[in-house]
Amino acid sequence: AQSVTQLDSQVPVFEEAPVELRCNYSSSVSVYLFWYVQYPNQGLQLLLKYLSGSTLVKGINGFEAEFNKSQTSFHLRKPSVHISDTAEYFCAVSETDSWGKFQFGAGTQVVVTP
Amino acid sequence: DGGITQSPKYLFRKEGQNVTLSCEQNLNHDAMYWYRQDPGQGLRLIYYSQIVNDFQKGDIAEGYSVSREKKESFPLTVTSAQKNPTAFYLCASSFPGLAGSIEQFFGPGTRLTVL
Numbered sequence: 456a457q458s459v460t461q462l463d464s465q466v467p468v469f470e471e472a473p474v475e476l477r478c479n480y481s482s483s484v485s486v487y488l489f490w491y492v493q494y495p496n497q498g499l500q501l502l503l504k505y506l507s508g509s510t511l512v513k514g515i516n517g518f519e520a521e522f523n524k525s526q527t528s529f530h531l532r533k534p535s536v537h538i539s540d541t542a543e544y545f546c547a548v549s550e551t552d553s554w555g556k557f558q559f560g561a562g563t564q565v566v567v568t569p
Numbered sequence: 570d571g572g573i574t575q576s577p578k579y580l581f582r583k584e585g586q587n588v589t590l591s592c593e594q595n596l597n598h599d600a601m602y603w604y605r606q607d608p609g610q611g612l613r614l615i616y617y618s619q620i621v622n623d624f625q626k627g628d629i630a631e632g633y634s635v636s637r638e639k640k641e642s643f644p645l646t647v648t649s650a651q652k653n654p655t656a657f658y659l660c661a662s663s664f665p666g667l668a669g670s671i672e673q674f675f676g677p678g679t680r681l682t683v684l
Contacts, residue, residue: 464609487671498573498659498675499612506671545611554619555600555665557673561611 461560476531478546488529489547573676592660601643
């Protein structure tokens with residue numbers, strides 16, 4: 456069975472500083488990987504996804520993530536954050552044979568301050 | 570515009586009452602999902618449906634029921650058997666059979682409060 460661990464429950468960061476959100480997964484088969492963002496009282500919005508190919512994936516709003524198969528990780532990064540990046544971020548994994556069923560991490564709350 | 574709608578946005582119910590949350594999508598997606606979100610616990614899968622007239626229990630199905638009579642609709646009923654129903658409920662859909670398009674699309678959510 457698949458599982459996802461987001462290593463930080465909350466990450467405080469200053470505006471224009473870089474941020475990294477860590478995500479590790481466990482699975483016995485090949486996986487697809489995703490990062491979503493959630494603003495307060497809203498649904499989730501897809502930031503980026505890894506399906507195959509290049510391990511460095513670029514997404515919306517300047518975010519990127521790198522798939523590391525040997526370390527079973529999919530960390531999310533942004534070189535310079537804005538106040539508007541304050542939100543909760545979720546990592547998700549879907550096994551390639553699971554017909555679209557996802558497992559989500561517990562989430563990382565990012566708080567950007569001036 | 571294509572998307573997923575959930576209604577109502579806020580819902581209050583008294584203990585012992587059943588309540589139904591609506592989820593409609595016009596994305597022509599085959600699969601639909603219901604999640605429950607509690608602070609610090611991420612999203613937990615309640616039920617999912619891969620095709621019309623078929624659905625499966627997720628990780629926390631006890632106290633919930635669903636139906637999938639139409640492709641675009643997947644209502645969730647929170648029954649009086651659900652011990653702690655106060656939560657934020659999210660509906661999602663996807664087209665898992667389309668290569669490169671497996672991601673789930675989410676509705677805006679319904680916040681249920683039991684009084």
